[in-house]
Amino acid sequence: MNSISPNLNLMIKASEKASKIIIRDFGELENLQVSKKGPKDFVTKTDKRVENILIEELSKTKKNYSFITEETGKIVNKNKNTFWVIDPIDGTTNFLHGVPHFAISIALLKDDDIISGLIVDPIKNEIFYAEKNSGSFFNNCRIRVSKKSNIDECLFASNNDGIKSIHPKLNLRNTGCAALDLAYVGCGRLDGYFHNKINLWDIAAGKIIIEEAGGKVNEIDYSRKKIDVRAANPNIYDKMLNKLDNF
Numbered sequence: 001m002n003s004i005s006p007n008l009n010l011m012i013k014a015s016e017k018a019s020k021i022i023i024r025d026f027g028e029l030e031n032l033q034v035s036k037k038g039p040k041d042f043v044t045k046t047d048k049r050v051e052n053i054l055i056e057e058l059s060k061t062k063k064n065y066s067f068i069t070e071e072t073g074k075i076v077n078k079n080k081n082t083f084w085v086i087d088p089i090d091g092t093t094n095f096l097h098g099v100p101h102f103a104i105s106i107a108l109l110k111d112d113d114i115i116s117g118l119i120v121d122p123i124k125n126e127i128f129y130a131e132k133n134s135g136s137f138f139n140n141c142r143i144r145v146s147k148k149s150n151i152d153e154c155l156f157a158s159n160n161d162g163i164k165s166i167h168p169k170l171n172l173r174n175t176g177c178a179a180l181d182l183a184y185v186g187c188g189r190l191d192g193y194f195h196n197k198i199n200l201w202d203i204a205a206g207k208i209i210i211e212e213a214g215g216k217v218n219e220i221d222y223s224r225k226k227i228d229v230r231a232a233n234p235n236i237y238d239k240m241l242n243k244l245d246n247f
Helices: 006-032 040-059 092-096 160-165 178-187 200-212 237-243
Strands: 065-069 073-075 079-090 103-110 113-121 126-131 136-138 192-198 227-232
Touching: 006 040, 006 092, 006 103, 006 113, 006 126, 040 065, 040 079, 040 092, 040 103, 065 200, 079 092, 079 178, 079 200, 103 178, 103 200, 113 178, 113 200, 126 178, 126 200, 136 178, 136 200, 178 192, 178 200, 178 227, 192 200, 192 237, 200 227, 227 237
Parallel strands: 065 079
Antiparallel strands: 065 073, 079 103, 103 113, 113 126, 126 136, 192 227
């Protein structure tokens, strides 16, 4: 493994513990699909259980760090300038339907700057991570964004609203998991990503992974509740924006 900071090491250990819960509960979903109660309540409990594990593990050695989380909201501790930004399961609808495409997302936001990011796909056993000025990695191998410059040869991801309102000639996917979309841009599986009015915890880790992999992401105001994000390899970033002028 390449040299990583104690903070990132803590993030990886916390996600490993949480992944075991997700994998176990995902296996249980098959039984719940046919029950009268249905799986929604079960998934909500999994979300909360995973978030609690992440908070507990991350707090063990960093007791003063604050939190911004999907389920609990903001938890302000002594250190008010450093936040763990957590999405316990990004892609809960996929999870709910037994589609194995979702992720744990953790980022470290310090003084309005993301300094570490981690995206873990527990089902495929894929880990994407990055630290400020230290590069991006996929399962311990260095990654870079794609080099494509012909937009017609590129593959993009977005949300439903985006797909309905943009240029029809963009080759698009709607995977239901923003964190993995961004991670895939970072490793070159996708060439670009855009989404309007998304939450910070969905995109915080992905932003640094793309930037450290040589990609380009628009400037983001972390204080906003809903964020518009644009990310791509630098060769097609401006071309993508031109297509999205009316988006």
